[in-house]
Amino acid sequence: MQQNNGLDKSQIISFAVLCLVLFGFMFYFQNKQSKEDAVKAQQQKTEQAKNTVKQTQASNINPNVTPNAIQTANLSNKELKVEFASLGGQVSKVELAEYKAYDHKTDNADLPLYLITKNNSNYGFQFKDKTGKVINTKDLVFAPTVNGNAVTMTANYNGAVIQFIYTLLPKYTLDFKVRTQGLAKITADNKADFIWDYNVRNLEKGRAQEQSHSEFSYAFNNYKDYDYDGRTTMEEDKETLNWIGVKQQFFASVIESKTGFTQSKGNQETVEEGEYLKKLNYEGFVQMTGSELNQDFTWYFMPLDLPLLKSYDKNFDEILPLGWSFIGWMNRGFFIPIYNFIASWGLTAGWAIFLLTILVKLILSPIMYKQHKLSAMMRVIRPEIDEVNAKFKDADPMKKQQATMEVYRKAGVNQMAGCLPALVQIPIFYALFRFFPNFIDLRGKGFWFAKDLTAYDDLIKLPFKVPFLGDHLSIFAIACTIVILIYTVMTSGNMQQPQQEGMPNMKVLMYIFPITFLFFLNTSASGLSWYYFVSNAINILIILVIKYLILDEKKIHAQIQANKEKPKAEGKFQKRMREMMEKAQEQQNVQQQQRKKK
Template sequence: MSDNRNMFLAILLSIVVLFGWAAISERFFPTPKSNEPVSTAQQTDPAAPIADTPATLRDRAAVIAEGTRVAIRTPALSGSINLTGARIDDLLLLRHDETLKKDSPNVRLFSPSGTQGAYFAEFGWTGSSGLPNAETRWAANAPTLTPEQSVTLSWTNDAGQTFLIALSVDKDYLFTAKQSVVNKGGQALVARPYGLVARVGTGPDKSTFNAHTGPIGVFGGKTDYDNNYDDVDEAPNRQLDFRSKGGWIGFTDKYWLSALIPANDATFDGNFRGGGDQRYQAGVRGEPLAVGPGQTASTTMRLFAGAKEVDVLDRYQDDLGIVRLGSAIDWGWFEVIAKPIFHLLDWLFEKVGNLGVAIICLTILIRFVLFPIANKQYASMAKMRQVQPKMKALQERYKDDKLKLQQEMMELYKTEKVNPLAGCLPILLQIPIFYALYKTLFLVIDMRHQPFYLWIKDLSAPDPLTPVNLFGLLPFTPPTWIGIGVLPILLGITMWLQQKLNPQPLDEIQQKVFAILPWMFMIIMAPFAAGLQLYWTVNNIISIAQQWVLIRKHPAPAPEPAKAK
């Protein structure tokens, strides 16, 4: 087997990993169901409304200005809490902009009901009469919620029963809500605390086989990536129910997450609900609280609302014991490789100050680690080049006897001490590394909007410079499937040069297939992140240099002179 054949096999395996592994794994290695379903009747909660979709959307700024609100001010967040309904429905992410433009607004996560992209969180109680609801007007003991100053919302019903929501927030994206009931009346009450996140629409990103978006949660210690918005719509009564001790539930986009997190040791009922017209809700209900006259009862729940920054998620998971919060980033089956690759790339980025340079350094480091194996590969290739004239002679001699040809070829490999499979291992080792880098550049927000040099302004997006619009001279942006950028073109050229240094396959059909592979992959890689294109191109250049050195060290024998007739 020639090294070209090994490369062809590795490329096919890479395609399977990138585009088909998730589908295959779901069919043959399904994720075990770890949640405990409960009845729909038990879970239905009329006190937890799904976001409405009015016929006419209102201006967001006008809706925010007309209500009484508590401001939210942290290093990472800006927004407000609506005192009608105690809703956190106005939230901007200060560390992240919508686009690369200098005047780009910050990313908006939450928006009030009745406005474009309505999305909010709410805490309350369900159970007996006399409980606060979505129309309740709460009183606040402070005008602003900051990491240094908490805010307590309060409301008292006619029976003398006071309900309190003590809100605090840290410097990143974590809110803590302590819900208390103080019964100063003469009657007992039973109240069940709940939290909800409601949204209209399915968010900016579509769920794909390699990046889950939509409903997400951790139940029984397992992350549930199985349910999408369509599953909620198609469920009985448009509701999916779960019961778990510890975990969380919410909605994820490619880069953003909202998640309700009960106490780590608490058993909770969770559900996803659909209300038609793309209205969805993730809800949590804790255990009922029986509060007699003169008694007080409380429970605590957290809300994550922000960007899926790796270090932040891992810190909450490790320091606060939030089960598998880091799995909100869908690393896939190669998480054990993908996360170390991310941390190494992030460390290099911190040292060199440019993500593109960090990717080049990462490529060199990986090639250095794999050098002993790669050196054996290229030495084997050099031997293959040396025995290729003998292989051609055997092919001519036994062209009508395939079985005999295979036997003689194996004998030749044994005599010349050539291992045709020696080139497979380093290529196979590159596949999970390539996949891990793909996940890092595609999913991790830390890599979003990071520039390289010249025209590459965002290494997490495809190369924008393409000859299709004469490198930007024509005033239109072609679709990615035809807009082949400069980096994919360099990738194709370097693949072609690498092939020219490899031993050529003896079979003419294989020669034709390998001849079009570089240009086919130039088209396939065009829609991928520019950082991934940069990695592959630099990897090809290093391989070309190594092969050129080995070829000079082990030159192929000169062809035998033609015999006189």
């Protein structure tokens, strides 16, 4: 029997030592980072004591209106702080009071979280007067009046009165009513053009990741259907949109129309660097009755928290990109509830992910057992496979393949069974790829040296940028790559190498894969890297336990010999493969005979 290509006892000890080194490496950098954070915090306090707060002036959007003439009004509750500007009568500032934004200067989430500020959002209703002149409410000057939790913005235009009535409500909601009187005297339009320009502000650490999650979101068909667009021009000229929103990684700004937006279109432009991630422009029409604009709208400036989104009953939960179909179901029905249940025990986010990983491994353990039993059977029959390869070395490849399959069939080995674990883990991987960077409960939750498990850890900073890698190295990503390499070494020992010239060496490809994984994980959520580090470390332990404590290769060899003595029923898949090979062999023989005749 050929010698086992798995790890021996000395290699097991090496693996254990390596794990200890990795954990020691992590703890070292954790302590180093804690000291650096303390120094940064002290420096920040000193700077705050020296600097005075500067008042920000509104920019002069309308050249006919001076900054001093722009008035503001404010409303606030425990969730939102909203400012309204007299120019355009629009929302000029929105702060989510219970959340903080990431500060690239301090490497901490310690800034006020503004979805709207510094004129990054600009909207208004546009129509034509009877002379054909285009009028947009964003250019008009409104007078604000505050009454409790409501602000009424009033503007006059050629005798017509336009009022925007805003009422701040719970659950991140701002009621928005538009009322006009006398507008019919100056316009004959039966619909108004709603134009909204929005620049997405950078609020998170991972710029590229947040940028990829910034996009248009909208619902139609009486809130039943949902769609999004993150890369192309948006055109919905046939649908009536119930709401249109700009989604970011963890937050969204949404406006709902009670009668809907028609003939909607939009475009977007990616911003490579600076304060903003994307520029989005939207245009849609709302109905006017008798040339008067009396419509009800609602603004939502909300975190993408799944229970909150569901509570609105407006299909907002679709904004959260947890994956389509079965992928989304796994996140909504399994990963989120299980994580919340484990976290309710009072554990930190990192250890909750650790236990979640163990639970997933326990669920998949029967499949893994079958996989490693198949691997053991392949090791046992390897000498016979090598004999077939040697016997048919110079023969037709089809005959060699048929002989190889006959060995597998007699031994009772189903090669396709080894593909099952890989197929099962593909949807799990994609579900977690969606889960970690979009689950708001993990936002800002640190673990060891990773300050935010929804972003990458960049404790090791590089003095230059590496293509596809960035200007840092993630320790979690490096640790994950190392354990994947170890796992690859342990599972590739029995892989049959291609006998034909020009065929790729599968072992080499398997070793390249973990390296490419490093490039992917280095800028991904550190929670994902931590999950896969633990997952693959457990895989290695499971292999060692199965190999040395559970599976007995002598018994497996005896079982295979017994299988050979029994008349073996041919499975459907094996029958189809045999028939296909026989047919291919016949065609090849016919072609050879025709060549000889010529």
